[in-house]
Amino acid sequence: MQKYSLLTIARNAVTFHENWQRAWRSPDPRPEYDVVIVGGGGHGLATAYYLARNHGVTNVAVVEKGYVGGGNTGRNTEVVRSNYLWDEAAWLYEHSLKLWEGLTQELNFNLMFSQRGVLSLGHSLQEMRDIARRVNSNRLNGIDAELIGPDEIKRLVPIINTSPDSRYPILGASIQRRGGTARHDALAWGFARAADAMGVDVIQNCEVTGIRRNSDGVTGVETTRGFIGAKKIGVVTAGNSGVLANMAGLRLPIESHPLQAWVTEPVKPILNAVIMSNAVHAYVSQTDRGELLAGAGIDSYNGYAQRGSFSVVEHASAALVELFPIFSRVRMLRVWGGIVDTCPDACPIIGRVPVNGLFFNCGWGTGGYKATPGSGWVFAYTIANDRPHKLNEPFALERFTTGKLIDEHGAAGVAH
């Protein structure tokens, strides 16, 4: 792998940047692999990367139906944080956040990781009680969290409307200062490049159409580029998890919904933190290009098309304009949707399913992006060792039968 540094930039400038090595190869699929990862988004590529890096498993292919990072990885709104309520979720997301903090250096790829702080606003007394409880729980788990009042919020974010007469009065907020944003494409590209350098085949434009199995377990995947044999298969396909489960003859406690986000035209730097509000179902941050990047909650109906209903965008935008009156005349550039796989307890399913050699990592719903490195880390461990890492043990499919759900609807919130 050609290292990216000031020196290599200078060296390539001499040849007019025409001789840069491709970031990853474009190999034809081999007849068989030890592990085939279905889905070339952030989570799938992270899994392949950590399989090679942590477990020495390099005979791995990542098969992607479109292009790398072209699904939910390229459609989310880049929020990274770990302020979850319950121990199990908090530990998983915090493990991920710690990985984020060193990932740009490790991957030798600028992830534009910016720990600008994430604020969760409270608009009612009950919401403030819930926020206080979550802050206390975070601190007991060693996760940075603070409860701040309207004056401190106004000091940090001068453009916010903290008037007690506003439609959504701001009574306070929790802030995780280590939270922030990171460039989503860079995460996919960084993991793809680093995994490729260790021998992983990243195969794009290769859609899985079937999962072949015999009485012992899986034998491989049928794809649009032919059959690819596999001793183990890891499925990381977000909104399409139900479709893949169906190919293996399984059902999952998951429903797919459209989730929408949008950006405005670029403006001068005006917002230096991520602001989210569960009550109004909206959140906003400003990208490094200057666009205001906003999102809403999911569209209520099941859907696989990567678009949703305008009323959801309208509702969240109206709330954001109440919170930030200065945004009222900024123009919207683009609106898009992704398909999220929502679980009844707003927590992921990571682990084995009742078919030998088949593993699923799904159900991240609206909040998977921030967990990408940690998710790949524990999923790689699970595939390599045929048993879960202690961090993902509570997230087994069996929890829906035992009843030991991890209710994270509050902390999962809306910021994705």
Add this chain to the structure above:
Amino acid sequence: MLLIECPHCGPRDESEFTYGGESHIVRPPVPEALTDGEWADYLYYRKNPLGKHMEQWNHSAGCRRWFNAVRDTGSYDFESFYRVGERPPGEAS
């Protein structure tokens, strides 16, 4: 935005409705006789198909009555609307 045809009131905007998820899930007559697996299946597991989906809607800002619909989850096109207690039109009985 979806245009939804309430079987009682006619076509209205989606914003008048509340979604109710998969339809025709029968509540187990003797819940205490179920195994944990069967209970989990009733409570949490859903078909979640890509394609034809039978689902419930409530006309919450209108007549406030529940009804059923068949919709394609890939194109979002509705195939049919029918009342509670009925089966989808055209279905072989």
